[in-house]
Amino acid sequence: MRRYIRKFTKLESVLLIIIGVLLVGIFVEKKSFAEQGGESPESGELSILKEIYVNLQTLGYGSDDGNNGAIWNRIISSANWVPNGTVTPDKVISGYTFYNGDRGEKVGTYNVPDYKAQSYQKVDGGIVSPAEWTKTNASPEVWKDKRTGLYWSPRQGSMTNSFTTVSCSFFSATSRGNYNGAESACGNAINACSALELDANSDGSIETDWYLPSQGELLQAYLDGMYLATNSSWVTTDAFWSSTENQFSNTYAWISTFNQGYSNYAGKSTNNYVRCVRSD
Numbered sequence: 623m624r625r626y627i628r629k630f631t632k633l634e635s636v637l638l639i640i641i642g643v644l645l646v647g648i649f650v651e652k653k654s655f656a657e658q659g660g661e662s663p664e665s666g667e668l669s670i671l672k673e674i675y676v677n678l679q680t681l682g683y684g685s686d687d688g689n690n691g692a693i694w695n696r697i698i699s700s701a702n703w704v705p706n707g708t709v710t711p712d713k714v715i716s717g718y719t720f721y722n723g724d725r726g727e728k729v730g731t732y733n734v735p736d737y738k739a740q741s742y743q744k745v746d747g748g749i750v751s752p753a754e755w756t757k758t759n760a761s762p763e764v765w766k767d768k769r770t771g772l773y774w775s776p777r778q779g780s781m782t783n784s785f786t787t788v789s790c791s792f793f794s795a796t797s798r799g800n801y802n803g804a805e806s807a808c809g810n811a812i813n814a815c816s817a818l819e820l821d822a823n824s825d826g827s828i829e830t831d832w833y834l835p836s837q838g839e840l841l842q843a844y845l846d847g848m849y850l851a852t853n854s855s856w857v858t859t860d861a862f863w864s865s866t867e868n869q870f871s872n873t874y875a876w877i878s879t880f881n882q883g884y885s886n887y888a889g890k891s892t893n894n895y896v897r898c899v900r901s902d
């Protein structure tokens with residue numbers, strides 16, 4: 623009986639030793655492939671962590687800085703990274719995707735003119751590809767051209783436009799809505815828009831970054847079908863001042879109408895109507 627127990631104990635001991643060796647082996651193995659920071663001293667192979675770290679480092683992702691060691695710091699910072707930037711859906715061409723602020727895919731909404739379609743255009747003024755004009759404030763009326771992102775103010779007064787490009791700060795302000803002055807060198811029309819305080823989007827907050835549009839902005843509004851797409855009593859058939867000087871003579875600046883796209887240069891000291899624009 624005692625001999626039997628001794629034999630069993632020996633067998634048990636052998637099994638225990640084998641199990642113990644296996645457990646140590648598994649432990650050593652796990653340690654080298656899951657938690658070890660560098661190369662395995664036994665196998666000489668790279669641990670998975672080290673491999674990930676080297677890959678991230680090669681790609682320039684993440685940073686070694688932090689409190690968890692260079693390898694974990696780079697992996698954690700790479701995992702936590704989110705794309706960021708200043709772009710918004712209305713700045714990205716419609717249908718194209720991008721990432722900003724989180725890892726959710728976003729889709730652009732910005733509409734660009736389809737110039738291919740214009741070869742079929744019989745009448746100008748947004749017949750083929752009308753831009754989407756939205757009334758963003760009911761009283762006083764403000765309309766937004768989705769294609770350019772510009773909000774258009776109601777008609778302001780009729781006034782002169784005696785600006786001097788070399789000394790008026792409006793022409794060095796970035797963006798132009800940042801010009802908030804009343805410099806005499808900027809003339810009445812530019813200063814009227816600089817002083818305009820108007821809620822563009824009916825959110826109860828007044829916008830003050832209005833400015834006098836350029837010739838190009840006036841003509842684009844016509845091409846985008848402003849007259850047909852908006853309230854005709856709001857848009858009117860008047861000629862409006864631009865902030866663009868005639869390149870042949872600095873005594874003239876450009877005016878334009880929205881109903882016919884008429885464009886002509888006018889003496890800066892003559893009176894024309896003013897309409898102001900801004901963008902988000």
Ligand SMILES: [Ca+2]
Nearest residue numbers: 802816830831
């Ligand atoms: Ca202003």
Ligand SMILES: [Ca+2]
Nearest residue numbers: 821822823827
């Ligand atoms: Ca507002």
